[in-house]
Amino acid sequence: MTTGKQTDAGAPPEVAWEELVTAALLGEERRPPPGGSATALLDLAAVATVRQRAGLRPAQAGPRPEPAPHDPRGKLPPAAVRRLGQFLSRSSRGGYRAASGAGSHGANRQGPDLGELLPEWLAIANSQGFGAPSALLPQLLDAARARTDLRSEVLTFAGPRAPWLARLNPDWRFALRGGALPRDPRALPDGREPTEEAACPEPAADEQSVRQLWEEGLFAERVSLLTAVRRRDPAAGRELLLTTWSSERAEDRLMFLDSLRRGLSPADEPFLDRALGDRSKNVRATAAELLATLPESALARRMWERASGCVSLGPAGSPADGAAAGGAAADGAAARVAVDPPQECDAAMVRDGVVATPPKGRGKRSWWLVQTVESAPLSRWTAHLGGRSPAEILALPVADDWRDELHAAWAWAAVRQRDTAWAEALLGLPVRPGGEIPGDPARLLAVLPQQDRARWAAGFVAAHGLADAFRVLGTCSVPWPVELAKAVMDALEIAREAGSYPWSFSGVLGLAERSLDPALAEQFVPLATRRGGSEAEDGARPGAAAYWSDAFDRLVLTLRIRATMREELELPGPSPAG
Amino acid sequence: MTGQQVRWTAEQVLALAPDAASRKAGGKLATPGPWSLAAQGEGALWGLCRGSGSKPYQTVVDLVGAGYKCSCPSRKFPCKHALALLLLWAEKDPVVADGAGPESVPDWAEKWLSGRRERAESKTARPAGEAPADPEAARRRAERRAQRITAGAEELEQRLTDLLRTGLAGAEQLGYAEWDETAARMVDAQAPGLATRVRELASIPGSGPGWPGRLLADCALLRLLTQGYLRREELPEELAATVRAQVGLSTDAATLLADDSARLAGDWLVLGQRDSQEGRLTVRRVWLMERGSGRFALVLSFGAAGQAPELVLPVGTVFEASLAYYPGGSPLRAVLGEGRSAPVPASAPEGVGVEAALARYGDALRSDPWIEAWPAVLHDVVPLPPREGAEDGWRLADSASDTAVPLSFPSESARWQLAAISGGTPITVFGECGHGGFLPQTVWSDGEAITL
Structure with a gap:
């Protein structure tokens, strides 16, 4: 190499590089440079530059980082790698939300929303036990950074190299805290109940790191942590919350309290009782709500005393029937429910979470009645109302026009107390024309087991069409069973025949794209190819028909992609039974 | 022409895409749905793809020497239809039927294929060095x-x-x-x-x-x-x-190729590809390495405004060809001769250490002092993040010795991709090594070449 040698007679004298630079900065006019002239200076600099470049030596490397832990999981099949790359480049463009939202006209004209398929893809890849290709980790982490709903699945999929990388890039800090957070099992595909291992794929976080995250984490991280700990060990979750309870801000107390909903047990009662005396009204209300779902809690018992005093089996239309009131179900046809709402809202009721002042336009007594009934244990009504089942109780006439209020209160109670029997009975009520199911059907549905939800939703869609079906459908597990799929397909057909514009249904269509069994794709092909005839070609504003075939086209394409993506992830095909 | 081609991988196909948009569009079309016809045979692929018009697009891919033809109006090259057809073939999609002999090739495909192959043969057969019209005027x-x-x-x-x-x-x-x-x-x-x-x-x-x-x-x-x-x-x-x-005095490529004695035949491994915009031209640089000798070559291809350069060589593949170097003290730039074989997947190349790569740059400078960097395949190297408190940036270190060169990156995402692929373990990287450090282009992960 050329460094440091200066034995050739013809070689120019060696001048330090810094000296040359100084001379060049000053210029020959101010000071004669080495070599005597500007050109000589340039020649010296050329030699020095080439010499320095040719003699470059590597620097000392110094200490190296610890390599990322080995990831023993299976290698993703090449086609799946490509698919993931496609999904990621789509979702990282950030437009995915806008395009998927309900009501955007342009959405039907575009291709499938690939970013929206990412959650399903990740869930399948994780359930198949594949590890992420390392080349895609940066894009995966960027996607998870932008979309918190993807984080737990991404972190599971990304494996041990994600936290390793996150230590180098502050943008991915969230991946470092992820160690204590098992992924959310609700994100599993097909609504399967997670096994214990699936729910906690991460090594159990040690107590100290949990404490540290709890004390130093961001709010969202703390909520996830509390939820996770609570799921693993309800008592430990409560204890964790208790360590900082008195110093939390009111809004935070409310959210934390809410995360106790899962795994609620009589053991939580003393804590919740204390929270009934909280400074914050909302915290008090939530504590009361939680206590009300514990049928044996003192609060639930007090509420029951009040509610059962207001609602009783009364004589039917004529006083002559009154004698039968105490009897069993045999008196059914003759009995009716008598309602005597509370006369006042005393301090004890307020402490138990009853809000004294009704919203505008609402009667005081009706307001107190509903709140009281909502918080009373549903399980006790059967004995109270002559041994009747929930359905029989709901079938009873209600005196003095209290029916709607009473049923609505029972509906909220069923949602809160997750009472399957009552939810089923309420959803089973015949829907009168123009009438409504008491409460919120989607929330009532969520109380039911999966197969019942789909069956009910199918009936609902068949009877009412898709206009109000979005949330109801959202409660059903993916993929939709045949019965439900068929109901939705029929309803879409009917809507198209009726000449409605498809974007009124873009929410349902988007949901269908992600929830229908991909094997159904081919059944939509005839719908997709039915073009709007000449109308679409003559350059005039295309009518609804053309939009519909576009919408079905997109549906077919998305279902096909989902079918392919499942194959690529080596997921066994759907069972023929459906 | 051989009927059976070594299948390319999807990654290789995607590497052909002129830009990210084409890559996505091609991937989207790589489903059986839009294709009313798709077949392979005679070293070619052909297909009919439904477009927005009533007449489907006619797409032909010549797998020998990688050529593309499509009746779509796209100015991208290869277009999304050609890419999709290649992807379907690469993924062994059953929609791509096996053609039954030369008769099965439809006329529209056959016409283009035969014309193209005749041209290729006549070019190689052309007598060396046709003299310019008027030597005196030249x-x-x-x-x-x-x-x-x-x-x-x-x-x-x-x-x-x-x-x-x-x-x-x-x-x-x-x-x-x-x-x-x-x-x-x-x-x-x-x-x-x-x-x-x-x-x-x-x-x-x-x-x-x-x-x-x-x-x-x-x-x-x-x-x-x-x-x-x-x-x-x-x-x-x-x-x-x-x-x-x-x-800036250029040498005519045809003249270079005409000199048979100057042509170098061999198995050329495609090490890397980078497109850059230079004025209204898209300049594609493709780095090659002769497998036997380890000699590097740089081939340039130009695309006029809006068009991708025509030369398409998937990174990580190897092909047989002869090329001629432009004359110079440290010859690197070269021109590819006609009649090269279809590229086939290849394993990761052999590499050298950090010190050897710098020494080779020094050697190259001896006969061409204006060289900024020299190609290098580094193997068993680990990217090191910046040291805490130190002012230096990322470096690439030998895993065997205590030596390292500074790293620069073609893009911010390349930095993290390189880090992710390595995960702190040794990797093989191709790039350019010069006085400004090492600029990585391609990294091999599990035997696959990934362009950074």
Whole structure:
């Protein structure tokens, strides 16, 4: 190499590089440079530059980082790698939300929303036990950074190299805290109940790191942590919350309290009782709500005393029937429910979470009645109302026009107390024309087991069409069973025949794209190819028909992609039974 | 032509895409749905793809020598239809039927394929070195150009000397205008190589700490070049050729290829590809390495405004071809001969350590002092993140010894991709190693080549 040698007679004298630079900065006019002239200076600099470049030596490397832990999981099949790359480049463009939202006209004209398929893809890849290709980790982490709903699945999929990388890039800090957070099992595909291992794929976080995250984490991280700990060990979750309870801000107390909903047990009662005396009204209300779902809690018992005093089996239309009131179900046809709402809202009721002042336009007594009934244990009504089942109780006439209020209160109670029997009975009520199911059907549905939800939703869609079906459908597990799929397909057909514009249904269509069994794709092909005839070609504003075939086209394409993506992830095909 | 082709991988196909949009569009079309016909045979793929019009697009891919033809109006090359067809084939999608002999090739595909292959054969068969029409006129033109360049080189030298006379300190206030004018003068002098270097000089003043040193180095090397040109008669032939090329005098590719003795045949491994926008041209650089000798070659392909360059060689594949180097002290740039074989997947190349790569750059400089960097395949190297408290950035370290070079990256995402693929463990990387450190282009992960 050329460094440091200066034995050739013809070689120019060696001048330090810094000296040359100084001379060049000053210029020959101010000071004669080495070599005597500007050109000589340039020649010296050329030699020095080439010499320095040719003699470059590597620097000392110094200490190296610890390599990322080995990831023993299976290698993703090449086609799946490509698919993931496609999904990621789509979702990282950030437009995915806008395009998927309900009501955007342009959405039907575009291709499938690939970013929206990412959650399903990740869930399948994780359930198949594949590890992420390392080349895609940066894009995966960027996607998870932008979309918190993807984080737990991404972190599971990304494996041990994600936290390793996150230590180098502050943008991915969230991946470092992820160690204590098992992924959310609700994100599993097909609504399967997670096994214990699936729910906690991460090594159990040690107590100290949990404490540290709890004390130093961001709010969202703390909520996830509390939820996770609570799921693993309800008592430990409560204890964790208790360590900082008195110093939390009111809004935070409310959210934390809410995360106790899962795994609620009589053991939580003393804590919740204390929270009934909280400074914050909302915290008090939530504590009361939680206590009300514990049928044996003192609060639930007090509420029951009040509610059962207001609602009783009364004589039917004529006083002559009154004698039968105490009897069993045999008196059914003759009995009716008598309602005597509370006369006042005393301090004890307020402490138990009853809000004294009704919203505008609402009667005081009706307001107190509903709140009281909502918080009373549903399980006790059967004995109270002559041994009747929930359905029989709901079938009873209600005196003095209290029916709607009473049923609505029972509906909220069923949602809160997750009472399957009552939810089923309420959803089973015949829907009168123009009438409504008491409460919120989607929330009532969520109380039911999966197969019942789909069956009910199918009936609902068949009877009412898709206009109000979005949330109801959202409660059903993916993929939709045949019965439900068929109901939705029929309803879409009917809507198209009726000449409605498809974007009124873009929410349902988007949901269908992600929830229908991909094997159904081919059944939509005839719908997709039915073009709007000449109308679409003559350059005039295309009518609804053309939009519909576009919408079905997109549906077919998305279902096909989902079918392919499942194959690529080596997921066994759907069972023929459906 | 052989009927059975070695299947490319989807990654190789995607690497052919002229841009990210085409890659996505091609991936989207790579489903059986839109294809009413798709078949392979005779070293080619053909298919009919539903488009927005009533008539489906006719897509043909020549797998031998990688050529594409599609009736769609896209100016991308290859277009999304060709990419999709290739993807379906690469993924062994059953929709791609096996053609039954030459008769099964539809007319529209056959016409283009045979025309293309005849052209390829006639080109290779063409007698060496067709003489220019009027040698005397060509000689006069060359002489006139040499005079213009000489005048330009003298003017540039004067300009540099003036700069050093008044001092570089004033260069910061000088602004682009004056440099632009000088660059334009060099274009007038028909010395585009000098013009490019002048424009680069203009961007140095005030470009961060140490700019006077960088400006001095570039000025000095530029004067070395003008001196080299003015005294080219005294230089050894190879160095004189280097100087001519650096000044911007090009050598005709056909003339190079015509000299059979100068052609180098071998198995060429595609190490990397990078497209850059230079004015209205898209310039594609493809780096190759001869498998037996480890010799590097750089092939350039140009695309006019809006069009992707035509040369398409998937990174990580190997093909048989002969090429001819442009003359020079450290020959690297080359032109590919016609009649190359279809590229097939190859394993990761052999590499060297950090120290050897720097030494090779030094060797290359000995016969061409203007080289900024030299290709290198580094193996068993680990990317190191910046040290805490130290001012340096990312480095690439030998896993065997305690040596490292600074890393620079073609993009921010490349930095993290390299880190992710390594995960702290040794990798094989191709890139350019020079006085500015190592610029990685391609990294091998599980035997697959990934372009950063």
